[in-house]
Amino acid sequence: MNRKIIPLFAAVMFRLSAISIMALVLSAGAVLMPSTARGQIFVTSFYNSTIGEYATSGDTVNASLVSGLSYPMGIAVSGSDLFVTTGFGVIGEYTTSGTGVNASLVSGLTDPYGIAVSGSDLFVANENGVIGEYTTSGTTVDASLISGFDDGATTIAVSGSDLFIANNGSGTIGEYTTSGATVNGSLVSGLSVPRGIAASGSDLFVTNYGGGEGGGTIGEYTMSGAVVNASLVSGLNYPICIAVYGSDLFVLNYWDGTIGEYTTSGDAVNASLVSGLSYPYGIAVEVPEPATGLMLLIAGAALSMRRRRKQLA
DSSP, X not given: OOTTHHHHHHHHHHHHHHHXXXXXXXXXXXXXXXXXXXXXXXXXXXXXXXXEEEETTSOEEEEEEEOOOSSEEEEEEETTEEEEEETTSOEEEEETTSOEEEXXXXXXXXXXXXXXXXXXXXXXXXXXXXXXXXXXXXOEEEEEEEOOOTXXXXXXXXXXXXXXXXXXXXXXXXXXXXXXXEEEEEEEOOOSSEEEEEEETTEEEEEEGGGOEEEEEEEEEETTSOEEEEEEEEEEESEEEEEEXXXXXXXXXTTTTEEEEEETTSOEEEEEEEOOOSSEEEEXXXXXXXXXXXXXXXXXXXXXXXXXXXXXX
8 A cells, every 4th residue: 555545544544433433422322321311300299299200201200209298399309309398398308219318308387389499508488478598408598588478479480699489369470589689579460370480591481370271371571570472371271380491391280180391482392291190289300410421431432532543643
């Protein structure tokens, strides 16, 4: 073989080898990537006293991931932990694989409903109209961080240093800082029993539970309070809670026991993505970090290519 052609041939073979290695990495990564890395849905079932786990494709992973709870309501996910409020005034902590960490992480609450997690802090809405703040290790920061809500605050969404709180009695969403200061107590008004709220980018998505069967809606608003579409999605059956994952909304229909999936632009993906639930109350979607195995494969591939480059030099 011509000596001038040999280096060119070697370079081409190296590049082909590099492409092959990366293709192998991606293929193996897809196998090693746990299903939870693609997004998992966790749902509390009020009367079944369980937390169920479902894939974002609608497949059932474990309908009784956690059982024996006392009327579970709100749920929030942080890393590999689930934080759940129950009708007996406690916040319990469980892993996303269903193992109990502390069933009474925080106790002495008054019928806690919604719960949100931000960093190492938990924010909880109580039936008596009080928002409490606790650490994820169970320490009380301020049991009465914000108070004075009519008919109880039902749900909370966190975005940066702001809390957005749905108020059943007044049909409003209020904005507050995570330190408890009021930004705008009636940021959005004129809602019909707002029960669920999710923040995504600069938008808020709110469920109106009060429309009755077939009359429930999801409204979209900016975080500055402007109406984007008050009936982004309609025809729902008592929508009680909502979660956002990427460009999709997952909404719980309390009365018919379903999870519906819609895009953030309001298009229906699957109005009965999951069915057969028993009075679902709270929903959270987990978006974990990439699998460690995939990271190791990428590192190994990079090392292999460096060695081959030195051999060809």
